[in-house]
Amino acid sequence: MKVFEANITYSVIDFFEKSKELSFEDINEKLKSISGINTFFKRQYEFDELTNTISIQKKILKEPDRSEYGDFQTNKNLSDKICGLLKKNNINPEIIVEPTCGKGNFIISSIRTFNKIKYIYGIEIYKPYVWETKFQILDYFLNNPKINPPEIDIFHYDVFDFNFKTITEKHKEQKILILGNPPWVTNSKLSSLGSNNLPHKSNFKNHNGFDAITGKGNFDIGEYISIKLISVFSEFNGHFAFLVKNSVVKNILLEQNKTKYRISNIRQYNIDAKKEFNVSVNACLFLCSFNNQIETTINEYDFYSEKLINKYGWCDNKFVANLTLYQKSKKIDGKFPFEWRQGLKHDASKVMELEKINGHYINNKKETVDLEEDLVFGLLKSSDLKGGVIDKSRKYTIVTQTKVGQATNYIKYKYPKTYEYLSKNIDFFTKRKSTIYKGKPLFSIFGIGDYSFKPFKVAISGMYKTTLFSLVKPDNNKPIMLDDTCYFIGFDTLIEAKITSYLLNKDITQNFIKAIAFKDAKRMITKDLLMRIDLKNIIEETNFEELHKEFGYISIDTWLVYKKNLVKEHSIINMQLDLFETNTLHTTQHIHNGG
């Protein structure tokens, strides 16, 4: 049954029915002595309304849409397990603070688990949940009359307005546990819902670490609440245990090098959010101790087996995803000698992406398209790059420019069929939303330059979880293009590309990438990451015999020239053009198994 839109148990109903003759003051006193809750009813009418509602059968209301409150209530089994884990780790708090307590499952689990609690604070914005928390607590103590209740305040309040300093002032010397599961919602979701369940801007900006959050544009409300509580409580005694998205933990740790909160023994226990909350997101229990040292690394465990699976965080002023692999490979953390490029971008896949079926080009609208061959190039996407050698593509695209901003009216005269096709589909180009296309020639593309037309490429997917590099060779003497989800470097000769791809797929490089790439990032591989690979140091770790074995045959001259050209201190911009002057390498190219 529901009262005040909150679930209520039969023992609580029974209790209120038996107490309905009491005055408002007497019932509050009785409730305090049983459950520890201060001012259970704020006014007489609340008590009257409750007893009336109980006596008439209350109709069950449909739950309103609560998306703006990031409402994912923790099930009792999970809150019990979490409190059990804390207890196992010798955490036995005197003060519990549940800043967005929902229906109160964490509060109940903490009462059940810890035996030294003196005071519990619960805060919740949604009134029915405030009631449900109170009913749950009352139910617990009605059924466990021998247990002495702590003092409890459940505030119907907005966490963004709550002054947590009142708690720290009152409980300076006591062991505090900040426990809970803040809302799982981002500010952009809130703005799409027209919700203002957000911190007030002024408070927000004064906050340590906030700059970083606002800088990202989209941030999680749970991240803000976590930072707010850590900044208030980390100087005191105690612990922090929050269920949050993994990205929240990562962001907090990323800032920890600057914010330097007094948090230590930082741990992340990964949960199965699909099973626990029916949401597909990487989430965990974020646990740390307050008021010890300032630590900047985290141990990552599986919540269910408690097995250590990874350690990540800061090492030598670098933020890394796997500290063990980083230790093994950090000597190659430096600067890549060429500029990694992103592939081409057109934002008109319906007409710009083609497949070749029985010798005919078919676009994404399933139309057969008649085009001159010159501007049509093979196209690889992230999903095509899984390592190995590629010289064919599933897809094709029309390359309308050789560099960004180039005039496109030449197509009309040189390639009339292509021009007719593009013109017929002009709407797909004019309606492109991105501002990069504004004021640019018709049918403009981006991510195009001399480098796109290099015959040989070494490429990697930005979107998929593979860290392997593919060697891309021309198809029928035509360079294959990559789309903007891929990164690549272009070469004039096959041997340069082959050696580079070998060096990038070596264990040390692969370990390094795995050490610095965060698997849960939307783009696991980024340009910044690739630019950190120090090819010069990989070369130092590579001997000629190894290459010889790999390639079957390679002349020592080829290897020496490759090395010489690479170690030269060129500026990155000039490097792409200067290095590997075709002539030099062509004369020393003695590869037998050209691949």
Ligand SMILES: C[S@@+](CC[C@H](N)C(=O)[O-])C[C@H]1O[C@@H](n2cnc3c(N)ncnc32)[C@H](O)[C@@H]1O
């Ligand atoms: C993810 S749920 C978790 C609830 C509870 N902590 C638990 O673990 O079951 C988040 C809770 O935050 C509450 N909430 C959302 N915005 C809030 C705000 N501004 N102030 C206080 N509580 C809020 C929601 O109503 C919801 O109950």
